[in-house]
Amino acid sequence: MGGHHARHGVEESLSMRRLALAVIVPIAVITLAALAWLWPTEDVAPVDQQSSAEQLNGRVTSVETEPCPPDQEPAGDQRCGTARVRLGDAADAEVVEAPLPTGQGAPPIAEGEDVVLLRLEAPEGVEYAIVDHQRGRGLTVLTIAFALALVAFGRWRGLTALAGLGVTFALLVLFVVPAILGGESPLLVAIVGSAAIMLTVLYLTHGFSLSTTVAVLGTLTCLTLTGILSAVTVSALHLTGMTDDISTSVGMSLGINMQGLLLAGIVIGSLGVLDDVTVTQAATVTELAQANPAYGFRDLYGAASRVGRSHIASVVNTIVLAYAGSSLPLLILIVAGDDSLGGVVTDQVVAQEIVRSAVATLGLVAAVPITTALAAFTQQRVQARTA
Known part of the structure; x- marks a missing residue:
């Protein structure tokens, strides 16, 4: 045999x-x-972007809410107001202010969250806008868990x-x-x-x-x-x-x-x-x-x-x-x-x-x-x- x-x-x-x-x-x-x-x-030529806004990462240090204007209705649990965001991990990193995003699809913001901002050049000066949450850390943890489960089994x-x-x-x-x-x-x-x-x-x-x-x-x-x-x-x-x-x-x-x-x-x-x-x-x-x-x-x-x-x-x-x-x-x-x-x-x-x-x-x-x-x-x- x-x-x-x-x-x-x-x-x-x-x-x-x-x-x-x-x-x-x-x-x-x-x-x-x-x-x-x-x-x-x-190399593929980059597509011309109408906006030259710089993208930055930061962490929300505080949130100040206020009543929304009559013509601005927030969606879901969104709020109107201002968020203070620290640009970097150093203690002396620059802290900027940005309005809380509102409208359909805008991310709800809370203190301690890592966010993505845009730095905009306006006639009145530099302005900042919060556009999204940072997801790098969460995706890294999920990827590691996926790989470990696959290898373990x-x-x-x-x-x-x-x-x-x-x-x-x-x-x-x-x-x-x-x-x-x-x-x-x-x-x-x-x-x-x-x-x-x-x-x-x-x-x-x-x-x-x-x-x-x-x-x-x-x-x-x-x-x-x-x-x-x-x-x-x-x-x-x-x-x-x-x-x-x-x-x-x-x-x-x-x-x-x-x-x-x-x-x-x-x-x-x-x-x-x-x-x-x-x-x-x-x-x-x-x-x-x-x-x-x-x-x-x-x-x-x-x-x-x-x-x-x-x-x-x-x-x-x-x-x-x-x-x-x-x-x-x-x-x-x-x-x-x-x-x-x-x-x-x-x-x-x-x-x-x-x-x-x-x-x-x-x-x-x-x-x-x-x-x-x-x-x-x-x-x-x-x-x-x-x-």
Whole structure:
């Protein structure tokens, strides 16, 4: 029995290396070449800002409230008055005064809180305005807690998952965003960036195995399919990608093709769920093959597909809930309005979210049979050689 498992491991290792040399290595080389070709070589010029206000950090030392003017109604627990803010941690740091922010969305201010101010040059002299709270310390604590929980539960896998998360963040910040700002095609940049993320993160997180290689092939195939489907759908429905003030501002001030940016968002957003499905399917086929070496292609494909159907049913609900959660203010406006259901659904704002969910779902549905078939075929070849 021990000799059989050793031989099985050797055969799988040989099959994995052959597959990597024949398919994965060329894909990696093409991805690296595309990264080098699209990599931004010049610093992106900053957008001209209408306001030259300097941003400062400080701590509120005291708050003096006063009755609000009749024409200024504070929202929620906001108050009118003045806050004294110390600019720095030193005892002799400058202390300035700023009016308490009021209005919809203005942050409520209390003594002892760390805040962000703007230093404004006015004809009457220098003025200060409180615009937000500082969140650096809280986010640092949350990030540390997240990392510790992941490593404590996942151990080595948790550590590699953190490394993979770092690679993803680095590629998005250093390549995807600067390349799009540099004028490259957003869809092309998204596909190349997603391929680089996928190749690095999957092998880093799950190890260099036959199962991971199959998951990479399945993810890349379905990611390409998702890109094609999203391009066809967005073009057919005449979606522009400009649905709110932020997207309109980005398109007008930076000259970015917002339709292409919409496609890029769909591709990148689909990647995280796609690799989850493909890794699960590849691992399921591997476990089934090891549990019952007598299983052939049809047995492995049928059993793993049943698992995949259950997985897809839950993942689709996850996708819809994720988009619904991020678009909750929009849903509230829709429910509060008197528009007909047909008019609401066909509106570009809602149609764009429907396209995101539908295209991502089609990519996931395709991922199950494609990855399962690849995994069953490779496992059958491995078992045939060990027989």
